[in-house]
Amino acid sequence: MTDKNGFFDLSKTGLTRRTALKGLAAGAGLAVAPGFVRYSQAQSSAPIKIGFQSHRTGIGAAYGRWYERTTAAAVKAINEAGGINGRPVEVIIEDDGTDPGRGAEVVGKFATQHKTDIVYGTLFSHVVIGSAPAAGEAKMPYFVVSEGHHVASTKLNRYVFQPGITDVKSQIQAMAPWIAANAGKKVTQIFPDFAFGYDHRDYLPPALKAQGAEVIAQIAIPPTESSFTKYFPQIPAETEVIYHVMVGPAVLTFVKELGEFYGSNRPQLFGFIDSLEATDINSPGLEFLDGSHFWEGSPRYAQPDDSAAQKAYRAAVGIDDNGAAVGDPKDVSTAAHMFGCWETLYVVKKAMEDAGYKGPEDRAKLVEATEALTEFAEGPEHPQGPKTFNGKIHQCFGIQNISKVEGGRLNVVHKTKIEDGLYEPEGDYTTQPL
Amino acid sequence: MHFGPHLLLAALEGLVTSAVLALTALGLSLVFGVMRVVNVAHGEFFMLGAVLAWAISTAISGHPALSFLAALVLAPLIVGLIALVSERLVLRRLNYNPEATIVATIGMLYIIQQLALTFYGPEARPVEPPFSYRILLPWFGYSGYKLSIIAASALLLVATWFVLTRTKIGLVMRATQYDSETAQAFGIPVDRVYAGVFALGAMLAAVAAVLIVPISQAHYLMGQDPLLLSFIVVIIGGLGSLRGTVVAAVLIGLSDGIISVFFSPTLAKIIATLLVAMVLVFRPQGLFGTASR
Numbered sequence A: 001m002t003d004k005n006g007f008f009d010l011s012k013t014g015l016t017r018r019t020a021l022k023g024l025a026a027g028a029g030l031a032v033a034p035g036f037v038r039y040s041q042a043q044s045s046a047p048i049k050i051g052f053q054s055h056r057t058g059i060g061a062a063y064g065r066w067y068e069r070t071t072a073a074a075v076k077a078i079n080e081a082g083g084i085n086g087r088p089v090e091v092i093i094e095d096d097g098t099d100p101g102r103g104a105e106v107v108g109k110f111a112t113q114h115k116t117d118i119v120y121g122t123l124f125s126h127v128v129i130g131s132a133p134a135a136g137e138a139k140m141p142y143f144v145v146s147e148g149h150h151v152a153s154t155k156l157n158r159y160v161f162q163p164g165i166t167d168v169k170s171q172i173q174a175m176a177p178w179i180a181a182n183a184g185k186k187v188t189q190i191f192p193d194f195a196f197g198y199d200h201r202d203y204l205p206p207a208l209k210a211q212g213a214e215v216i217a218q219i220a221i222p223p224t225e226s227s228f229t230k231y232f233p234q235i236p237a238e239t240e241v242i243y244h245v246m247v248g249p250a251v252l253t254f255v256k257e258l259g260e261f262y263g264s265n266r267p268q269l270f271g272f273i274d275s276l277e278a279t280d281i282n283s284p285g286l287e288f289l290d291g292s293h294f295w296e297g298s299p300r301y302a303q304p305d306d307s308a309a310q311k312a313y314r315a316a317v318g319i320d321d322n323g324a325a326v327g328d329p330k331d332v333s334t335a336a337h338m339f340g341c342w343e344t345l346y347v348v349k350k351a352m353e354d355a356g357y358k359g360p361e362d363r364a365k366l367v368e369a370t371e372a373l374t375e376f377a378e379g380p381e382h383p384q385g386p387k388t389f390n391g392k393i394h395q396c397f398g399i400q401n402i403s404k405v406e407g408g409r410l411n412v413v414h415k416t417k418i419e420d421g422l423y424e425p426e427g428d429y430t431t432q433p434l
Numbered sequence B: 001m002h003f004g005p006h007l008l009l010a011a012l013e014g015l016v017t018s019a020v021l022a023l024t025a026l027g028l029s030l031v032f033g034v035m036r037v038v039n040v041a042h043g044e045f046f047m048l049g050a051v052l053a054w055a056i057s058t059a060i061s062g063h064p065a066l067s068f069l070a071a072l073v074l075a076p077l078i079v080g081l082i083a084l085v086s087e088r089l090v091l092r093r094l095n096y097n098p099e100a101t102i103v104a105t106i107g108m109l110y111i112i113q114q115l116a117l118t119f120y121g122p123e124a125r126p127v128e129p130p131f132s133y134r135i136l137l138p139w140f141g142y143s144g145y146k147l148s149i150i151a152a153s154a155l156l157l158v159a160t161w162f163v164l165t166r167t168k169i170g171l172v173m174r175a176t177q178y179d180s181e182t183a184q185a186f187g188i189p190v191d192r193v194y195a196g197v198f199a200l201g202a203m204l205a206a207v208a209a210v211l212i213v214p215i216s217q218a219h220y221l222m223g224q225d226p227l228l229l230s231f232i233v234v235i236i237g238g239l240g241s242l243r244g245t246v247v248a249a250v251l252i253g254l255s256d257g258i259i260s261v262f263f264s265p266t267l268a269k270i271i272a273t274l275l276v277a278m279v280l281v282f283r284p285q286g287l288f289g290t291a292s293r
Helices: A017-032 A034-040 A058-080 A100-114 A125-137 A168-183 A195-209 A229-234 A251-262 A308-317 A335-355 A360-371 B003-035 B042-059 B064-094 B098-119 B144-166 B168-178 B180-185 B190-216 B224-237 B242-262 B265-282
Strands: A048-054 A089-095 A118-120 A186-192 A214-221 A241-244 A268-272 A293-296 A328-332 A387-390 A395-397 A401-406 A409-415 B134-136 B141-143
Touching: A048 A058, A048 A100, A048 A335, A058 A089, A058 A308, A058 A335, A089 A100, A100 A118, A100 A125, A118 A335, A125 A195, A168 A195, A168 A241, A168 A268, A168 A293, A186 A195, A195 A214, A214 A229, A229 A251, A229 B003, A229 B242, A241 A251, A251 B141, A251 B190, A293 A335, A293 A409, A308 A335, A335 A360, B003 B042, B003 B144, B003 B168, B003 B190, B003 B224, B003 B242, B042 B064, B042 B098, B042 B190, B042 B224, B064 B098, B064 B190, B134 B144, B141 B144, B144 B168, B144 B190, B144 B242, B168 B180, B168 B190, B180 B190, B190 B224, B224 B242, B224 B265, B242 B265
Parallel strands: A048 A089, A048 A118, A186 A214, A186 A241, A241 A268, A268 A293
Antiparallel strands: A293 A401, A387 A395, A401 A409, B134 B141
């Protein structure tokens, strides 16, 4: 091969020293241009991306809507205060359809397509359990706001955390003494026939037994059921307390039919507010609930002793004194759970700052920094109340509220202490490799 | 609870299920009987009826009975119109080819479902019952409205039977069902009969949904169960047979009610599906169907 056309002979191509210098100058100019500067600093000022696995559709849609609003409010507050490690926070939302299979796909999508720093926000326990292996495989920190005991059971993996809401086992243990002392000793349980319901099925009987009360019947109802009267004959006549916790789109029907079945001549009712979350307790047909009691993570209705932090949180999220959206009294919130989104995001912020988190390469450091957390003080970042955190089981422990339906609103009549809900850890995530 | 009242409750629950099921399945059966179209989107017309009932009853203020009555009249009419349009736009263009229409109605199922999700949203919304009288029995209370569903459904079934057997429209429909080519030769506008039957089938589903929505709330995924149960009823009763559909609906509804009260709802579904398999094996034309010629 010979260079016939002189491609490699500078003297023949007309590339003079002057044009070469021009080119150099242009290159240098590009390098100092604003766009180029930002690129070179991408490590420190690009947004921190949080993948939000949201129940936009499916049976968890009401929760999804309010989890999104709470998350938007918390992220706005965090960004206005300077973001995390000086970087803004960006939330990317994917709908999981409240479906475990889809949930795992969404986690994969966050890891490979959106390349988010963490994944966060899941509520329904079957979705958490279905998605956790995908998060572990992708070594993706996965912060859930689920309430189920699955995280604390240490049956998931080291990348799954629940730092913003107490788990069911702890809630039940904390409230059992009150139920046994105030509601009755013979308890019939009605619960949804999937993971979350099984936490109630498994942990209520021992917790009540320790208080001298007993569970005399357990009725499991499929979460997609739309008619409930047919289950009620299974409730034994000697029942003193019906302990109900239902989820899904038909919760209002469930409570209504319970009212039709019993009328005013009913046993005591103790329910998880899940049975009526996002539903107006003054809906027609619910009058019979007057005088019954509910668990609430955070109170739906504004209480006289609300802290300044609680008031600020409610205003930021946009709920009025009745726990409905400001301007739309029919759009009732999921107040008892959604505070967990707000608090989880502040835990993520704290852990990322402790870890000096820079990017996905620091995910392992983030896991260790989260495990090192022990306490969250009550305040603007934790408006629901103070909490402790057990890094070995990745679970936080807080106070629980028992509220009474009186005059068409829920008034808190009892608050448990953190110590009431502590139990022996069932394992230790920190022994798992990262 | 003692056995007697327990059985009474089971029977009541079963009859409510039967009442709604009979209407829904009758729509499916008519469409198949006359048009030979397996309408997989039938459950979505049911869902549309419920969603529209919510929309209409919230738009009209005043006494719940008034807004419910408006929904009971308007929602089926709107659903019928939608069915008419989709029949003109889709099924007619496929020449009612049995295989092609199955695929097309599956497509319609998803389109209607996703449109409902987009415009109505993923929430379950309640519709207030026209009256909330609670019947107090010595052993348990029961919703008076639920009993009225049974009566309303029976009335509608009788009306449908009357139209089919005692009016000219019914005669034309039966002629088309019996032999559409001969009917056409005798000057029956088969094409328009098809459109009318498809709309009527959808309207029956919509009426059933409006009746049930005050006790079960409107939700965009609520069409799946009625579709499955309607198919079960239609297969057991015999495609295209009004009497068979009603008998099978009462049979399935009652057994569903009784088995789910005494045992479990899942077992009720298992038995219903098993029954379908048995019918398909031993009497493929259904209990009251006539063997195809």
